[in-house]
Amino acid sequence: MAKQLETICITTGPVEVGDYVTLNIGPIHPAMHGTLRVITKTDGETIVSAKPEIGYLHRGVEKLGENLTYSQFLPITDRLNYCSAICNNVAYEMAVEKLLGLQVPPKAQLIRMIMMELARIADHQVCVGILGVDLGALTPFFYLIIQREEIYEIFEWHHGARLTNSMGAIGGVEADLPERFHEKWPKLRDTIRKANDETDKLLTHNRIWMDRTIGVNAFCADDALNWGFTGPMLRACGVKRDLRKEEPYLMYDEVNFEIPTGKHGDVFDRYMVRMLEMEESVKIIDQAYALYKELPEDAPLMKKVPKIIKPPEGQIYHAIESPNGELGFFIKSDGSDKPYRIKIRPPCYMVYQAFEDLVKGEMISDLIACLSSLNVIAGELDR
Amino acid sequence: MSLKDRVADILGKDLVALNEFRGDLCIEVPKGRIVQVLAKLKEEGGFDFLSDLFGVDNLDLYAKAAKKKKKSQEESEDTGETKGKESVQPRFEVIYLLLSLSTNERLQVMVRVPEDDLELPTVTGLWKAANWPEREVFDMFGIRFKGHPNLRRLLMWDEFQDHPLRKDYPLEGKGEERHLNYDIA
Amino acid sequence: MKFQAIQGEGWLLTKAEQLINWGRSRSPWPFPYGTACCGIELMCALASGYDMARFGAERVAFTPRQCDVLIEAGTITKKMVPVLKRIYAQMAEPKWVIAVGACACSGGVFRTYSTQQGIGSVIPVDIYIPGCPPRPEGILYALLKLIDKIEADHPLYKQRPKLIEALEAYK
Ligand code: SF4
Numbered sequence: 001m002a003k004q005l006e007t008i009c010i011t012t013g014p015v016e017v018g019d020y021v022t023l024n025i026g027p028i029h030p031a032m033h034g035t036l037r038v039i040t041k042t043d044g045e046t047i048v049s050a051k052p053e054i055g056y057l058h059r060g061v062e063k064l065g066e067n068l069t070y071s072q073f074l075p076i077t078d079r080l081n082y083c084s085a086i087c088n089n090v091a092y093e094m095a096v097e098k099l100l101g102l103q104v105p106p107k108a109q110l111i112r113m114i115m116m117e118l119a120r121i122a123d124h125q126v127c128v129g130i131l132g133v134d135l136g137a138l139t140p141f142f143y144l145i146i147q148r149e150e151i152y153e154i155f156e157w158h159h160g161a162r163l164t165n166s167m168g169a170i171g172g173v174e175a176d177l178p179e180r181f182h183e184k185w186p187k188l189r190d191t192i193r194k195a196n197d198e199t200d201k202l203l204t205h206n207r208i209w210m211d212r213t214i215g216v217n218a219f220c221a222d223d224a225l226n227w228g229f230t231g232p233m234l235r236a237c238g239v240k241r242d243l244r245k246e247e248p249y250l251m252y253d254e255v256n257f258e259i260p261t262g263k264h265g266d267v268f269d270r271y272m273v274r275m276l277e278m279e280e281s282v283k284i285i286d287q288a289y290a291l292y293k294e295l296p297e298d299a300p301l302m303k304k305v306p307k308i309i310k311p312p313e314g315q316i317y318h319a320i321e322s323p324n325g326e327l328g329f330f331i332k333s334d335g336s337d338k339p340y341r342i343k344i345r346p347p348c349y350m351v352y353q354a355f356e357d358l359v360k361g362e363m364i365s366d367l368i369a370c371l372s373s374l375n376v377i378a379g380e381l382d383r
Numbered sequence: 384m385s386l387k388d389r390v391a392d393i394l395g396k397d398l399v400a401l402n403e404f405r406g407d408l409c410i411e412v413p414k415g416r417i418v419q420v421l422a423k424l425k426e427e428g429g430f431d432f433l434s435d436l437f438g439v440d441n442l443d444l445y446a447k448a449a450k451k452k453k454k455s456q457e458e459s460e461d462t463g464e465t466k467g468k469e470s471v472q473p474r475f476e477v478i479y480l481l482l483s484l485s486t487n488e489r490l491q492v493m494v495r496v497p498e499d500d501l502e503l504p505t506v507t508g509l510w511k512a513a514n515w516p517e518r519e520v521f522d523m524f525g526i527r528f529k530g531h532p533n534l535r536r537l538l539m540w541d542e543f544q545d546h547p548l549r550k551d552y553p554l555e556g557k558g559e560e561r562h563l564n565y566d567i568a
Numbered sequence: 569m570k571f572q573a574i575q576g577e578g579w580l581l582t583k584a585e586q587l588i589n590w591g592r593s594r595s596p597w598p599f600p601y602g603t604a605c606c607g608i609e610l611m612c613a614l615a616s617g618y619d620m621a622r623f624g625a626e627r628v629a630f631t632p633r634q635c636d637v638l639i640e641a642g643t644i645t646k647k648m649v650p651v652l653k654r655i656y657a658q659m660a661e662p663k664w665v666i667a668v669g670a671c672a673c674s675g676g677v678f679r680t681y682s683t684q685q686g687i688g689s690v691i692p693v694d695i696y697i698p699g700c701p702p703r704p705e706g707i708l709y710a711l712l713k714l715i716d717k718i719e720a721d722h723p724l725y726k727q728r729p730k731l732i733e734a735l736e737a738y739k
Contacts, residue, residue, distance in 0.1 A: 556681030
């Protein structure tokens with residue numbers, strides 16, 4: 001049946017027995033983030049079933065990884081979650097370093113932390129902005145996107161690319177923080193906070209916003225854990241779990257930060273968790289920057305690694321907390337210069353498979369709100 | 384009690400092999416007992432979170448090992464060593480990544496799946512999270528999961544014939560194209 | 569556009585095709601077909617900061633039936649190809665296509681079993697933008713180039729025969 005329903009914009013299908021209308025949304029629909037597709041069955045406006053269909057952006061990343069060397073695969077990781085490419089880079093680098101048994105120098109760790117938190121802010125900004133756009137609030141998006149451009153500027157100074165960053169290398173980072181970062185950061189911190197404040201004022205206590213988000217797709221913690229939720233989605237359900245605290249990597253155990261949690265797991269809680277996390281990220285960057293300042297200027301940035309990386313035989317799994325949740329890399333090495341098998345554990349894959357449970361019984365307009373609040377990135381969903 | 388001992392304790396004789404590398408523990412369990420083993424680990428071991436599930440194709444690995452063995456045998460032939468008995472190793476592996484939420488320990492549970500019996504029982508009854516990963520393993524390796532609620536292709540389109548992540552499938556594909564069965568122009 | 573004013577009378581003389589082209593080139597309504605990473609850069613180009621609306625691409629059409637320019641930003645996989653063909657077929661004449669990024673031009677870094685190696689073999693493309701991803705400036709530059717192209721074309725020129733040819737070749 002799915003084949004017959006291959007239509008592009010919202011079209012109504014044949015009426016079935018039981019008077020349910022089959023409604024196909026996507027894959028090219030403005031609210032479906034590019035490549036997602038849901039086949040819903042509706043009773044009036046109420047959703048009876050919603051079957052997500054994925055794979056429209058399956059680019060064969062894992063197969064490609066088996067045919068590239070360890071260093072060559074690094075730029076491909078950018079294209080997984082392209083809203084926060086740096087987190088993917090660092091996750092992959094750390095997985096290979098674990099395979100090699102390497103410990104990167106502290107300065108490199110701090111630079112990675114600072115850049116990752118900046119990327120987290122940028123990712124959450126897009127998510128909140130798009131959530132607003134999909135629910136009809138266009139202004140916060142413009143406020144947030146301007147801040148994002150400023151963050152991109154820092155990325156560009158540091159490693160020369162805006163979106164697909166390919167930051168660092170296996171064994172450390174290639175460059176110190178750029179000169180201009182030191183003047184830029186204090187100003188940027190204020191403007192990020194200001195934009196967040198402004199978004200907060202525009203949205204949080206807005207009557208329409210509250211009506212459209214509070215109590216929409218509430219989800220309970222047990223179900224969330226059973227479905228394999230991680231990250232902001234899980235925290236919105238009230239589970240205090242963050243890999244930065246649970247399994248500290250880099251220098252996250254030396255900085256203080258809170259883990260914001262919600263209560264009901266509805267769209268509003270997800271939005272609030274993301275907003276509060278941005279604030280925590282700003283705090284983390286401040287502390288990491290202070291630690292960075294304590295280090296001598298000529299501290300090493302790279303650990304010595306051979307030009308051709310040949311890890312010993314074995315298999316490891318390493319996960320970090322990406323903006324969407326647990327992002328893990330499983331690498332199996334057969335002792336050659338190419339990974340034998342790479343498996344990426346994308347966070348939103350697990351979240352999106354629960355989509356039917358999330359939206360069943362809700363209205364069609366809530367489906368849109370739900371999808372935006374999940375922050376599904378097709379690149380890492382389909383790989 | 385370390386994790387190793389605890390797992391050995393819980394599983395008893397279901398534990399076929401145990402392997403530690405850089406702090407990651409990987410255990411092998413017999414194919415027929417996988418659901419029972421995972422249920423036991425979930426109930427008694429506290430591994431209550433399924434982080435991921437995926438397959439590995441060992442074709443190239445075995446080919447490489449056989450080549451090496453042959454080479455070393457050729458070298459040692461002068462000394463008059465007898466050839467070891469060749470045993471066919473199962474081609475595929477399926478790995479379950481478990482996580483304990485209370486202690487933050489991770490465990491890899493591995494089953495070997497031979498090429499002539501590509502079927503495993505599903506674990507969607509234990510964790511709903513196994514739903515899509517199992518479909519993906521079916522899509523990419525052709526391993527069927529018995530009892531899965533909706534075992535269709537996940538990433539490739541339905542008419543696709545091969546299983547792309549198998550090692551004998553070429554990276555650039557075999558020139559497949561997708562056509563819808565109605566005309567659009 | 570070349571105008572010729574008749575002195576003192578309040579008349580403007582021009583050719584009809586130039587007038588039509590002038591109107592068309594000043595309001596290319598885009599259909600943002602952002603599938604992957606390039607879609608994020610397209611979003612930046614549309615949002616504040618770069619603001620593509622300055623060049624007439626003011627109204628972002630979210631249905632292919634009401635747009636002029638298909639901005640294809642991102643990877644097209646083989647699973648997506650029939651959808652892309654259908655979107656193109658749904659657009660009304662006159663229509664133009666901009667392929668944003670290496671993936672849309674040639675498949676980019678993904679030379680794999682599931683990626684279409686460039687959309688040029690599926691639908692006719694007017695402007696290719698290289699880069700992985702191209703900067704928003706690149707997208708704006710491509711729009712300006714397209715405006716030049718629209719101005720130079722004859723208004724009755726149709727791409728329809730080209731499309732049918734391309735579809736035949738694809739089969
Ligand atoms: S060209 Fe590069 S940035 Fe654009 S979609 Fe392809 S991989 Fe992503």
